Amino acid sequence: MDNQTFRDFFLGFIKIHILYHAAKEPIYGQEFANELNRHGYKISFGTLYPIFHRLEQKGLLIAENKNVKGKVRKYYFITEKGNEILTEARLKAKDLVDELFEN
Amino acid sequence: MDNQTFRDFFLGFIKIHILYHAAKEPIYGQEFANELNRHGYKISFGTLYPIFHRLEQKGLLIAENKNVKGKVRKYYFITEKGNEILTEARLKAKDLVDELFEN
DNA sequence: TAAATTAATATCGGTTTTCGATAACGAAAA
DNA sequence: TTTTCGTTATCGAAAACCGATATTAATTTA
Numbered sequence: 001m002d003n004q005t006f007r008d009f010f011l012g013f014i015k016i017h018i019l020y021h022a023a024k025e026p027i028y029g030q031e032f033a034n035e036l037n038r039h040g041y042k043i044s045f046g047t048l049y050p051i052f053h054r055l056e057q058k059g060l061l062i063a064e065n066k067n068v069k070g071k072v073r074k075y076y077f078i079t080e081k082g083n084e085i086l087t088e089a090r091l092k093a094k095d096l097v098d099e100l101f102e103n
Numbered sequence: 104m105d106n107q108t109f110r111d112f113f114l115g116f117i118k119i120h121i122l123y124h125a126a127k128e129p130i131y132g133q134e135f136a137n138e139l140n141r142h143g144y145k146i147s148f149g150t151l152y153p154i155f156h157r158l159e160q161k162g163l164l165i166a167e168n169k170n171v172k173g174k175v176r177k178y179y180f181i182t183e184k185g186n187e188i189l190t191e192a193r194l195k196a197k198d199l200v201d202e203l204f205e206n
Numbered sequence: 207t208a209a210a211t212t213a214a215t216a217t218c219g220g221t222t223t224t225c226g227a228t229a230a231c232g233a234a235a236a
Numbered sequence: 237t238t239t240t241c242g243t244t245a246t247c248g249a250a251a252a253c254c255g256a257t258a259t260t261a262a263t264t265t266a
Contacts, residue, residue: 001191005161007253008223009192012115013199020203030214046254049215054252058108070262071213088104089112090203096116097200100123100193110224111252133243149225152244157223173233174242 003042014043015051016093019078019086022061026075052076060085106145117146118154119196122181122189125164129178155179163188 001009014036021027021035029048036043052074055061060082063074078086104112117139124130124138132151139146155177158164163185166177181189 001188005188009115009118010195010199011253012112013196016112016203017199024206028214044254044256045215046217046256047252049217050252050254053216067262069213070264072215072261073213074215085104085108090200092113093116093200093203096113096120097193097196100119100196103127114224131243147225147227148244149227149246150223152246153223153225156245170233172242173235175232175244176242177244 006041007043010041011043011047013093014041015055016086016089018051018055018076019060019082019089022076022078023083023086026064026077028073028075030073055082109144110146113144114146114150116196117144118158119189119192121154121158121179122163122185122192125179125181126186126189129167129180131176131178133176158185 018027018032021032029045029052033043033045033048052061052063056063056076059079061076062079063076066073066075121130121135124135132148132155136146136148136151155164155166159166159179162182164179165182166179169176169178
């Protein structure tokens with residue numbers, strides 16, 4: 001599967017994963033990108049950062065700057081609304097994937 | 104979850120489902136849209152048809168016109184390459200969704 | 207204390223995708 | 237020959253994507 005097809009199919013999954021990870025513990029861009037890389041998924045910062053911004057605008061995440069070893073990180077926390085959306089998205093995602101394995 | 108968020112998260116899933124359904128039996132636009140509706144998912148024809156076109160351009164689907172009761176339908180069949188991509192996508196999708204339920 | 211380094215976020219501009227609305231198609235029916 | 241009807245195609249504006257480049261801010265080095 002070429003990269004373009006991969007992103008076309010899976011960028012939505014990655015957005016749900018952002019909520020999922022932010023629900024477990026605050027995340028920031030570089031770290032999240034690194035974790036994606038570790039799993040073999042690549043995403044440009046020009047794509048990733050605007051996604052964070054939009055999730056924040058929609059009220060699903062909240063950002064908080066934190067200074068770590070002299071570098072400013074923008075940590076994202078999930079909101080209550082974000083958690084509700086995550087719960088809903090998780091179930092829908094499961095249904096859709098389960099259906100792919102029927103037959 | 105508002106419609107825009109839904110599409111943002113799930114349009115990729117729907118693309119995989121197009122391959123999945125085309126692998127089971129030939130599908131055409133209206134019917135596929137109807138089935139999505141039945142499951143509560145909405146997608147505009149201005150979005151759906153170009154998706155079919157791109158999947159065809161990439162060699163994952165092949166189209167064939169068929170005349171049914173005087174109406175021309177464009178049936179899409181999956182190709183061998185499409186089947187390979189589907190198999191790969193299905194596994195990746197499962198992994199990603201399984202991870203959403205860890206913890 | 208000025209310059210360079212570093213980890214990180216932000217944004218730019220060109221391209222692609224999305225999408226509601228509207229147009230076009232083609233066979234059958236009127 | 238016009239109308240109807242199920243269906244596909246396309247339009248134009250908005251949004252998203254993305255690789256590249258710029259910016260930020262504290263620390264280290266000179």
